[in-house]
Amino acid sequence: MAKVSILRCKDYEHEHVKSAILESLELIGGIKKVVKTGDNVLLKVNVIVGFPPERAATTHPSVVKAMVEIVKEAGGNPWVGDSSGAYGFTAQSLELSGIKRAVEESGGRLINFESTGTYSVKIEGTVLTAANIAKPVIDCDVLVSLPKLKTHMMTKYTGAVKNFYGVLPGPSKSMIHRQAPTEESFSHAVVDIYSALKPKLAVMDGVIGMEGEGATNGTPVASSVILSSMDCVALDAVSSEVIGFHHKDILTTRFAHERDLGVGELNQIEILGEQISDVKIDFKKSRHIYYKLPKFLSNFVFKNVENISKVEISPDECKKCKICLNSCPASAITLESRPYIDQKKCIKCYCCHELCRNGAVKLKTSFLGKQLLKGLMYQSER
Secondary structure, X not given: OEEEEEEEOOOOOHHHHHHHHHHHHHHOOOHHHOOOXXXXXXXXXXXXXXOOHHHOOOOOHHHHHHHHHHHHHOOOEEEEXXXXXXXXXXXXXXXXXXHHHHHHHHOOEEEEHHHOOEEEEEOOOOOOOEEXXXXXXXXXXXXXXXXXXXXXXXXXXXXXXXXXXXXXXXXXXXXXXXXXXOHHHHHHHHHHHHHOOOEEEEEEEEEEEEEOOOOOOOEEEEEEEEEEEOOHHHHHHXXXXXXXXXXXXXXXXXXXXXXXXXOOOHHHEEXXXXXXXXXXXXXXXXXXXXXXXXXXXXXXXXXXXXXXXXXXXXXXXOOOOOHXXXXXXXXXXXXXXXXXXXXXXXXXXXXXXXXXXXXXEEEEEOHHHHHHHOOOOOOOOO
């Protein structure tokens, strides 16, 4: 039976965070169950693109610092790495998020996946047959997921499994969004990537989570928890329930469970420490989730009714930094005289919205769309 521990943690004071993580790890067997002396331990953080810690979009530096110290105390060599959602911005993102400083202060090794090279890894997947994965992810002895507790506009929830989408540096992320433009196909692609990896531990930063339009443009909310598990799928099943989802509605969890990549059924998970009911807080969900629609209708919406929901760029707020332009898998964006998104090309992956640091990318739902979705999708009110 998989084990997931839930510990309360009220703030990001270093001693509080480290104490909560240590206790959560002890409940599931202790850090030395996965880290041996001399092991190179890669802590896969979540940096997205250039957000400070108070935005609650990235793994908090206090969590990173605590984990680096814990790995060192167990005799391991801590590596901390990720690649930004926008190619070329990883170094800047690691610095702005506070993660670079946390790693330097705690004596870890910071790794920018954009500069490490990749291995081409064959995958027997539902969507993918191969993926270019950053070399340290394969070369490390112990792979650990350090996700942030957040909602997500496309996959509803993002956690320990989806965190590994960041092991793909370069243009691979955008290419997969084009190849897998719907929630179902993209969730399969995420699980395909996960199937090529062998993570041994996940520690979730849920002290301050993000609700609403995650994974970057939502609202920080005090969820006050740290969760740990040696099964990323089990951790996601529990974490999603903590913030008000039904775990079976999270497709990455369901698909990973169906493929025997982890335990995604609550009745097969031992929850230690606090119980879900003790810490549950219903996060506001994204207004742009179609999963409540019947499959045939959601496919019709995505493919044929381009104006039901669309993404627009505010000329007054756009700084023309070109992150959205360079990250759009459909090449739907132009920034010449005025920022413009070609709605006929847009595949509604929401990468531009997720990666915009200036809040210039806006989500619009038409009157027809609101009527169609009314009563079928999660409401943003609690």
